[in-house]
Amino acid sequence: MNTVTRPRILVVGAGFAGVECVRRLERKLSPDEADVTLVTPFAYQLYLPLLPQVASGVLTPQSIAVSLRRSKKYRTRIIPGGAIGVDLKSKVCVIRTITDEIVNEPYDYIVLAPGSITRTFDIPGLTDHAFGMKTLAEAAYIRDHVISQLDLADASQDPVERASRLQFVVVGGGYAGTETAACLQRLTHAAVKRYPRLDPGLIKWHLIDIAPKLMPELGDKLGSSARDILRRRGIEISLGTSIAKAGPEEVTFTDGRVVPTRTLIWTAGVVASPLIATLGAETVKGRLAVAPEMNLPGDDGVFALGDSAAVPDLAKGDGAMCPPTAQHALRQGKHVADNVIASLRGQVMKPYVHKDLGLVVDLGGTDAVSKPLGIELRGLPAQAVARGYHWSALRTNVAKTRVMTNWLLNAVAGDDFVRTGFQARKAARLKDFEYTDAYLTPEQVRAQVEGAGRPE
Incomplete structure (x- = not known):
């Protein structure tokens, strides 16, 4: 076989799903059987569950960014960019590279x-004033921001400004929000001891x-146990409440309370990548509707999985969909x-079936709640x-070594509470990190593929 006739397999995304797919393809396909290409802005796999520990300084950013190029056998071609549209009819993926060039990438699968x-x-001021917790850059930025609030409060002579800089609001009582609040509260609790002019209260x-x-x-x-742990630490938990509006120096809750704060962290759930909307295919709550085999019915060679796909959960049945975990x-x-x-x-595909193994929630220090295989654990066993x-679950021995070393070093030596300088003078918020305005409409995708015009 020559290069021209080899099937082209294009994988979009280097998260857990995409990287595992690429690694398996490399192991099972011979080099002359197919060409594998991966589209991702960054040549690493982010271990997302540990992101709150990066924000709190327990782990360094590099320790949870697992390089895709460490393997000497790695033969997948990486396109540094993001997919912004897919034309299923023409079998072309439109990609915006990290240099802002738009290219068409044909595929067979x-x-x-x-x-x-x-x-x-649609909350007034939300995207302008809130931080997210979805990317490595956001986690590093939030750490700098939180420490800077302590620095600025310590230097301020204005008691009103000082009070607003020392209040922090996290929206979202799921795993991401709970762990973020827990880990960052421990950061400020430990750091304030280095600021003798600040009242910890x-x-x-x-x-x-x-x-x-x-x-x-x-x-x-277990939910009650987690709530009790956070309240003992002094975290105020308000359920049945959300944000009515957000400003640069205060946040208004839906119950009418106005909290002076310079820090609003938004972790109230996720939605499928906007890329899915460019396909013009059937969706379930924004996620691409696929068969149990994870292929798109009616479109040969199209597969979807992970957070952006509505994969039937055959282990649960009753029309359940696999959760985005x-x-x-x-x-x-x-x-x-x-x-x-x-x-x-030309072989028979098999449906995906997996029974959930349980859940783990790390609240920092010796605090945790876990439910492996349905067994409820608290404290050190849960941790x-x-x-x-x-x-x-970390993919490489190097990553495992870095994470374990970070955990041990933090437990023994603590934190130096150093700002890295990642926070520039120009503030960056949620809207500045996820580039949700980069995607095309189905009409723009068609125009790009047909050469009728370049999208703006």
Whole structure:
């Protein structure tokens, strides 16, 4: 076979699903059987569950950014950019590279694993004044921002300004929001000891969620345990509450309270990547509707998985869809690779079935709640399970070594509370990190592929 006639497999996204798919394709396909291309802005896989620990300084950013180029056997071609549109009819993916060049990438098989973006609502001032917690850059930025608030409050002679800089609001009572509030509260609690001019009592953390319960997936008992742990630390938890509007120096809650703050962290869920809307295909709550085999019915060679795909959860049945978790994404990545290979070789594809193994929530220090295989754990046993699970899920030995070293060093030596300078004079907020305005409409995709014009 020559290069021209080899099938072209294009994988979009380097999250858990996309990377596992690529690794499996490389292991199972011979070099002359197909060409594999990966589209991603960054040549690393981000271990997203540990992002709050980067924001709090327990882990360094590099420790959870697992390089895609460490393997000497790596033969996948990487296009540094993001997919902004897909023309299913022409079998072309439109890509915006990191240099802002728009290119058309043809494919024979495409695996869509673009992940998700932060879910926002039409709340006045939200995207202008809130921080997200979805990317490595956001986590590093938030750490700098929180420490800078302590620095500025310490230097201020204005008691009103000082009070507003020392109040922090996290919206979202799911895993991301709860762990973010827990980890950052520990950061400020430890850091204030280095600021003798600051009254520790002025530091206040608020965790709010419109839902009636904290992390309802854990069940009533563990959810209550997590809530009690956070309240003992002084975190004020308000359920059944959200944000009415956000400003540069205050946030208004839906219950009428006005909280003076310079820090609003928004973690109220995720939605599928806007890339899915460019396909013009059927969706379920914004996620691409796929068969149990994770292929798109009616479109040969199109597969989707992870956060952007509505994959039937056959283990639960009753029309349930797989939740957008790393646990499912990892297994779906391997399974969809097998189905791509089966399709390429003219074999029968198999449906995806996986029974959920449980949940882990790391609240920092010795605090955690976990539910492995339905067994409820709290405290040190839960912490051991949580960190053991995350550590084992890291893809390379180098990443495992870095994370374990960071954990041990932080436990023994603590933090120096150093700002890296990542926060420039120009403030950056949620809208500046996720580039949601970069995607094309289906009409723009068609025009780009047909050469009728270049999208702006």
